[in-house]
Amino acid sequence: xxxxxxxxxxxxxxxxxxxxxxxxxxxxxxxxxxxxxxxxxxxxxxxxxxxxxxxxxxxxxxxxxxxxxxxxxxxxxxxxxxxxxxxxxxxxxxxxxxxxxxxxxxxxxxxxxxxxxxxxxxxxxxxxxxxxxxxxxxxxxxxxxxxxxxxxxxxxxxxxxxxxxxxxxxxxxxxxxxxxxxxxxxxxxxxxxxxxxxxxxxxxxxxxxxxxxxxxxxxxxxxxxxxxxxxxxxxxxxxxxxxxxxxxxxxxxxxxxxxxxxxxxxxxxxxxxxxxxxxxxxxxxxxxxxxxxxxxxxxxxxxxxxxxxxxxxxxxxxxxxxxxxxxxxxxxxxxxxxxxxxxxxxxxxxxxxxxxxxxxxxxxxxxxxxxxxxxxxxxxxxxxxx
Amino acid sequence: xxxxxxxxxxxxxxxxxxxxxxxxxxxxxxxxxxxxxxxxxxxxxxxxxxxxxxxxxxxxxxxxxxxxxxxxxxxxxxxxxxxxxxxxxxxxxxxxxxxxxxxxxxxxxxxxxxxxxxxxxxxxxxxxxxxxxxxxxxxxxxxxxxxxxxxxxxxxxxxxxxxxxxxxxxxxxxxxxxxxxxxxxxxxxxxxxxxxxxxxxxxxxxxxxxxxxxxxxxxxxxxxxxxxxx
Numbered sequence: 346x347x348x349x350x351x352x353x354x355x356x357x358x359x360x361x362x363x364x365x366x367x368x369x370x371x372x373x374x375x376x377x378x379x380x381x382x383x384x385x386x387x388x389x390x391x392x393x394x395x396x397x398x399x400x401x402x403x404x405x406x407x408x409x410x411x412x413x414x415x416x417x418x419x420x421x422x423x424x425x426x427x428x429x430x431x432x433x434x435x436x437x438x439x440x441x442x443x444x445x446x447x448x449x450x451x452x453x454x455x456x457x458x459x460x461x462x463x464x465x466x467x468x469x470x471x472x473x474x475x476x477x478x479x480x481x482x483x484x485x486x487x488x489x490x491x492x493x494x495x496x497x498x499x500x501x502x503x504x505x506x507x508x509x510x511x512x513x514x515x516x517x518x519x520x521x522x523x524x525x526x527x528x529x530x531x532x533x534x535x536x537x538x539x540x541x542x543x544x545x546x547x548x549x550x551x552x553x554x555x556x557x558x559x560x561x562x563x564x565x566x567x568x569x570x571x572x573x574x575x576x577x578x579x580x581x582x583x584x585x586x587x588x589x590x591x592x593x594x595x596x597x598x599x600x601x602x603x604x605x606x607x608x609x610x611x612x613x614x615x616x617x618x619x620x621x622x623x624x625x626x627x628x629x630x631x632x633x634x635x636x637x638x639x640x641x642x643x644x645x646x647x648x649x650x651x652x653x654x655x656x657x658x659x660x661x662x663x664x665x666x667x668x669x670x671x672x673x674x675x676x677x678x679x680x681x682x683x684x685x686x687x688x689x690x691x692x693x694x695x696x697x698x699x700x701x702x703x704x705x706x707x708x709x710x711x712x713x714x715x716x717x718x719x720x721x722x723x724x725x726x727x728x729x730x731x
Numbered sequence: 732x733x734x735x736x737x738x739x740x741x742x743x744x745x746x747x748x749x750x751x752x753x754x755x756x757x758x759x760x761x762x763x764x765x766x767x768x769x770x771x772x773x774x775x776x777x778x779x780x781x782x783x784x785x786x787x788x789x790x791x792x793x794x795x796x797x798x799x800x801x802x803x804x805x806x807x808x809x810x811x812x813x814x815x816x817x818x819x820x821x822x823x824x825x826x827x828x829x830x831x832x833x834x835x836x837x838x839x840x841x842x843x844x845x846x847x848x849x850x851x852x853x854x855x856x857x858x859x860x861x862x863x864x865x866x867x868x869x870x871x872x873x874x875x876x877x878x879x880x881x882x883x884x885x886x887x888x889x890x891x892x893x894x895x896x897x898x899x900x901x902x903x904x905x906x907x908x909x910x911x912x913x914x915x916x917x918x919x920x921x922x923x924x925x926x927x928x929x930x931x932x933x934x935x936x937x938x939x940x941x942x943x944x945x946x947x948x949x950x951x952x953x954x955x956x957x958x959x960x961x
Binding site: 456457459460461462463464498499502503628630633634636637638639640641678680681682683684685687711712713714715 | 741931
């Protein structure tokens, strides 16, 4: 297996960007022994430890037509980030190759055959872009919470911003841990990250006034009320501060969990964010996974009647060692579709993680997985002290 | 059935090229298609964010339709060499495209994740068979069908603009390029760019909105009419 210490190509600064990307070695690093073997070596696949920078994209007949020369340079022909010059080579002159950036070693697996090195990342010039990496780990109330969000390769290829957001808090009376994950719509690449960030914050802010007793008494009404109020606040803030935008420009999917100190918690979601349970190596999904195309979601927020389009589910009190996971679809689809990713995450999350470990847990490379990855993990209280 | 797969099932983006190979395509247009198909393979293969997701099928239609390339991982595809034959029957071309996508997606295995399929329909002529193709078009694009596809249509030469418009589910194009070989190259380049930009946009909920970049081409987008929308 080509696990070992791989160097992602996510950023120029090693500490700032543990990529989920392709492996390019930093010669200063050495491979750590003992990594689990999840993928057999593939003689046909490029050596992920190859120090070669990315080769230019194939030169073909399309490059010689009436298009500019860059049209043949397919690596620069990704979705424009903002409708402005995307930073690609617009002169028709080949740019010199960029040396692979330094990054941090990881044991994160490579899953799938014929994995190629990924292109060097391009940063989003959008002034409202989100960080390509965000991570947290620590106690919140009487639980340990770890969270991380990584920009997907699709965004890094195209120089567009990540669109996932997460937020957490405690209720005002301390009786509830509140956690939210939101995933901005790809169809609004310039603004949906604003909506995701705003809604994640407002869901938590709104839910702070809820008490464990209120939740136990009428969970659907409480969660529906939180969704209604948060969406209304998004709309009010948009109208006041972003008058050029519509609710659709801020569209995102969302998952929200309210966890009391003891007893049954509750989760709600709109769209395809996931809420998962992990007990040892056993995974469970709280909400059914939708069939059909994965790029078509059932609903999004803001919505005129969010409580009506939301799904609701109880969360039985966790056993020692269990985790509750709120995930964007980028991570959830990997968990649903890849035993190797599930095994990796189960091992990594078998004990509470700090921020760096949370980020590292999302650095696996999986064939076809280029979406943003966000996981917010709440460990059972019994593990609070390790 | 568990939502969690016990085998590796990466999400795929199913794409079908539905190409008119009637006799009017002989000469430069057919040469351009046959030259372009390996180039499309090379370009997709060279781009991980597309090559790891896109699965390609190629369907030809004239008086008959053939699935000359079933839905295939592009890295392993032997691109077909096409030759002209017969008249133009949109119905069987569309039906075979729907079949290729449905069978290909089913072949991925239960629980496999996939993005909404797209058919790129290319024709230089008019439907001249005695069957109504619009019913088939409605079937293969039905939003009630989990395999329902979107259709991007391209016309050139003697193609009927209105028919090209009607085939599409939202994106219909016509090129006034006088040289048919150049027209085909331009269309296939646009197809490639659409596959790439759409694949790259599968990055969030309802990312993956189909996009068809036209920059620098002579393609004209035909106006959206009500009957183009399901």
